[in-house]
Amino acid sequence: xxxxxxxxxxxxxxxxxxxxxxxxxxxxxxxxxxxxxxxxxxxxxxxxxxxxxxxxxxxxxxxxxxxxxxxxxxxxxxxxxxxxxxxxxxxxxxxxxxxxxxxxxxxxxxxxxxxxxxxxxxxxxxxxxxxxxxxxxxxxxxxxxxxxxxxxxxxxxxxxxxxxxxxxxxxxxxxxxxxxxxxxxxxxxxxxxxxxxxxxxxxxxxxxxxxxxxxxxxxxxxxxxxxxxxxxxxxxxxxxxxxxxxxxxxxxxxxxxxxxxxxxxxxxxxxxxxxxxxxxxxxxxxxxxxxxxxxxxxxxxxx
Numbered sequence: 001x002x003x004x005x006x007x008x009x010x011x012x013x014x015x016x017x018x019x020x021x022x023x024x025x026x027x028x029x030x031x032x033x034x035x036x037x038x039x040x041x042x043x044x045x046x047x048x049x050x051x052x053x054x055x056x057x058x059x060x061x062x063x064x065x066x067x068x069x070x071x072x073x074x075x076x077x078x079x080x081x082x083x084x085x086x087x088x089x090x091x092x093x094x095x096x097x098x099x100x101x102x103x104x105x106x107x108x109x110x111x112x113x114x115x116x117x118x119x120x121x122x123x124x125x126x127x128x129x130x131x132x133x134x135x136x137x138x139x140x141x142x143x144x145x146x147x148x149x150x151x152x153x154x155x156x157x158x159x160x161x162x163x164x165x166x167x168x169x170x171x172x173x174x175x176x177x178x179x180x181x182x183x184x185x186x187x188x189x190x191x192x193x194x195x196x197x198x199x200x201x202x203x204x205x206x207x208x209x210x211x212x213x214x215x216x217x218x219x220x221x222x223x224x225x226x227x228x229x230x231x232x233x234x235x236x237x238x239x240x241x242x243x244x245x246x247x248x249x250x251x252x253x254x255x256x257x258x259x260x261x262x263x264x265x266x267x268x269x270x271x272x273x274x275x276x277x278x279x280x281x282x283x284x285x286x287x288x289x290x291x292x293x294x295x296x297x298x299x300x301x302x303x
Contacts (some may be wrong), residue, residue: 003297005265010173011045011176012243013143013185017254019034019096020115031046031047031048032044032045032046032047033047033150033270035130036065037130037132038112038131038132038133038147039112039131039133040041041131043108043128043129043130044128044155045128045130045151046106046107046128047110047153048153048225049106049107049151049152050071050106051071051072051073051103051104051105051106051107052067052071052072052073052105052107052109052152052185053072053073053074053075053093053100053103053105053107053108053109054072054075054076054107054109055076055095055108055109055110055111055114056076056078056110056111056114057076057078057079057080057081057103057280057284058080058111058285059109059148059285059286060076060080060082060113061080061081061082061085061284061286062144062145062148062159062286062287062301063109063148063152064080064082064085064086064089065082065085065155065159065286066148066149066152066154066155066156067152067154068160068221069085069086069088070088071152073089073091073103073104073105073106074089074092074093074103074188075089075091075092075093076093076094076095076103077092077094079280080280081280081281081284081286081288081291082173089102095110095114095115095118096118096122097118097121097122097124097125097127100122100125100127101125101127105127105128106121106128106192106238107128107130107151108127108128108129108130109130109148109151110129110132111131111132111133111134112131112132112133112134113134118135119131124260128187129217130151130226132144132147132148134285135285136197136198136199136202136220136285137199137202138163138167138202138203138206138289138290140285141163141286141287141289142160142163142185142286144285145159145286145287146160146162160286160287162287162290163185163287163290166290166293166294167206167290169294170206170207170290170293170294170297171206173297173298173300173301174206174207174208174297174300174301175208176301177208177300177301181208181209181210181234182209182210182235182236182300183209183210183211183212183215183232183234183235183236184204184207184209184210184211184212184234184235184236184237184238184296184300185212185213185232185234185236185237185238185268186200186212186213186238186239186282187231187237187239187252187257188239188240189240190223191223191224191225191226191228191229192212192213192216192218192223192224192225192226192228192229192232193213193217193218193222193223193224193226193234194211194214194215194220195211195213195214195218195219195220195221195222196211196213196214196217196218196219196220197219198209198213198219199222199283199285199289200213200282201213201214201220203282203289203292203293203296204292207293207296207297207300208302209236212229212232212234213228213232215232216231216232226262226263227245229263229266230262230263230265230266232282233265233266233267234266235267235268235271236268236273236274236275236299237257237266237268237269237273237274237275238252238274238275238276238277238282238296238299238302239253239274239276239277240276240277240278240282240283241276241277241278241279241280254275254276256276257269257274257275258272273299275296275299277292277296277299278291278292278293278295281295283294
């Protein structure tokens with residue numbers, strides 16, 4: 001009899017090991033499977049997520065271009081590049097466990113620049129969080145799009161095709177220029193930025209221009225001063241629109257740069273080659289980054 005009880009207990013333990021035990025993840029219904037996210041964490045996700053919450057504007061760009069808005073439980077508050085699709089999502093959340101609990105997500109998608117504490121807090125509340133590695137190049141952005149598409153069981157073919165078409169347009173515009181490479185600066189509310197290893201630096205490779213911030217030794221997270229802008233003496237300056245300036249600071253307008261006495265010796269100022277570029281595109285790492293590149297190429301090679 002004891003031997004029979006021992007056998008039954010062993011069978012029960014095996015079943016628990018195979019099928020799992022413990023608290024069920026919030027919002028998860030139906031079939032699930034395990035995946036390894038960009039941080040190496042094993043995450044249990046729905047096979048067909050229906051209450052997705054994308055965190056960060058670029059994540060929203062990707063998710064709302066892959067699936068119908070009815071599958072998205074909430075979005076954030078920062079402007080993205082898919083306003084029509086976002087308007088169909090009623091709920092808006094912050095990247096916190098308390099905010100997430102209010103919408104009962106079955107999958108939260110976040111970039112790895114998000115606070116580890118916030119991610120840990122959500123996971124402690126049994127919220128299924130998948131963290132992806134933030135891309136810094138166009139090719140890495142394509143990989144992230146494909147990664148998220150696989151996770152959502154969606155096709156990214158049209159998105160990748162659109163990016164490739166943009167890159168072809170950029171190449172065609174750049175190839176028409178026969179002179180020396182122009183020196184281009186990205187000047188935001190933080191100063192001269194977009195140094196070596198940044199997304200803007202990778203864009204410069206496709207645009208076939210030299211990056212002013214990288215040339216004076218700035219890295220991906222460095223911010224140069226107005227003096228650095230004068231020192232680099234770029235042929236062209238790009239300034240972002242004000243979409244992401246919730247802290248109250250805004251980049252100088254073209255007119256302000258043109259009228260600044262200290263900048264009159266800078267080639268971009270003297271030749272009136274300061275251009276505005278859409279923040280939500282140029283600062284994204286979604287498929288819309290190549291849209292910004294087309295816009296910049298048109299400005300660079302318009303003369």
